[in-house]
Amino acid sequence: MDKKDVKVVLVTVKEAVRSTFFRRGGRLGRAMYRVLGTSHNREMNAVFSGAAEFYRVDRSRGQRFALRRHVHMLEKGLCMRPRRETFAVDYIETTVGDLRKCMAGNELSDIELKWCFDVLSAYFDATSTSPNARIRRARDEFLGLARPEVPIQESAPYEVGTLQDVVSIKALEALAVSRTSVRSYHSKPVDRGAIDRALIVALESPSACNRVPWTMRIMDNPEDARLVAGVAMGTAGYSEQVSNVAVLVGNLGAYSNERDRHLIYIDGSLAAMSFILALQAQGVSSCCVNWPDIGTREKKMASLLGLEQHERVVMLILFGYADEQGLTPYSGKLPVDAIRTFGLPSGRA
Template identity: 20%
Template sequence: MKISKALLPRKLKEFILRILEIKKEASSKSFDLYYHLRFSFKEHNLKDDQAQFKYYLTKHYHIVEKGLALPEPRLGFGQPKIADIIEKAQRYESLFGSDELTASIRKTLKEYIAFNSAQNFELPIQFENLLSEFIQQGNTGNSGGLKDKKKNTSSTLTLDEYKDFAIGRTSVRNFSEEPVSIDLLYKAADIAKNAPSVCNRQGWKIHCYSDKNTIINLLSYQNGNAGFTHTINKLLIVTADVKAFTNFESNQAFIDGGLFSMNLLLAIHAAGLGACCLNTCYPSSKEKEVKTAAAIPDNERLIMMIAVGNLKNDFSVAYSPRNPTEQIFVPH
């Protein structure tokens, strides 16, 4: 016999609801683990998947770049790792051909040789031959290795100037009817890609939607856009490619995706546009539905949606107070 919920004691109803919440949370964490194990690259069992190969090589040649950028690089450092990079890069080129990635690797290794030579350090002849032969097998790129910087030109803004800019960015929920230029969003993305990421792997993606019916459909899965859905001109969905990450990095997809999203929001703000972050805190079943509706590959995880529109001449925004700085800044 079915028991009505209304007849259950309050404490028992609360207990049942809590058990259901725990079950949903556990299912969500299992979903995270499943995707990480399915798509992340394995350091000691690298598959012939171009994306995984690219992220693996980026991780490891960036370690050489970081070694060269230290205050006092160790002479002849990283020889076993560099030999592995060369072996994997040659395998990559045999499968997928030469590209900007392998050109950047060659430039980095060329600078590695130059650094040791400038210090009159003789690399083992067999290892030096391995380096030289690999470098000669292809082109060196314009990026990779080191880039010289100067203190007086490393920033073009004072802290007070940046404060005015950063505080000026707010979540906008009331856009004008003027359409947003795709080219302008492309330029914002081009700037946003300079966000930091684990070992410079840059595992983020932006999916941009312009069709009004598609936007309405995708936002029907999201609970934070009620009342201004019809004013949104462009919808961005930021994702993270799970293939960019490896052991113990399942959370890194969301960290890198969040860093990129903030850079993107600031670039959109600099472009004179309005934007509003919309969370994608979905159970696994709904995330699958959203990715299907949005034509997003299965190996990408949803980070957030961003509603974008042109600004009205006058508009209002939510003005909640920020927590006092002394509550968040903890000196030790």
């Protein structure tokens, strides 16, 4: 029996054991799964490491993710109708303190600095008549900070009526329909300016409390791209044609609480779709690649990308200029009524 046969036998035995405790169900099945379901242990370790990283940064320098979250919470308070005279008491001093520390450590971009100062200025104007001592102390500390002079437009909350409808539903539908999963590419390089424009669109995606807990690791060197693409499952047979790969990496160090552990996948996926559509709008095709939670592959990818334990791969996106002679799956979609319901199930109201 050669190594390939041994591997097949081991996979078969493992699947038989898995199917047994899933079929058994109940307490015994769940207990067996807790022992044998090692992928959950990896996620648990990553979540723990993320919280540890959050508090390590909080002690050593300004906590940028907490600052972004709190400033966004202030924005939401400013948008409330009617607006309260006193709000955000529990975290306003922490927010100003984090801003001061982040400024001292040059942790923030000009865009972030402008946003923080504009929102905090609006907040302290809105609470100017509040008798709360914590707000007064935070205001005094804020007024002592040197306001940055950056040539960026006002970034405090603004009226919804100033928004414009710039894309028709017909054009958006056409863009979505034109996007398909392409696996055959020309070797022509994708201009980095086009990639950055797609990332600008991706950064406009919603993110829980505006923390943006993801990064894109771009491989635009064909040798690197093919090496990285080959680590994922499902790329055999076409990974050698790939010239560009984006690895979407989630940062669990953005959170102090395990309740938020899914946000790297939610926020990351929202950004990924925007990135893909923005590439498509520039004539650049793409293909999403599922990332499997398999220990050996996680370890290899972490080694290639230099990932920390609190960083997890969410997915891979292959992209480039499509080979017109290549084929792409039709991938028939579901009808709308197969995935849409209105209202609560009968008897639940």
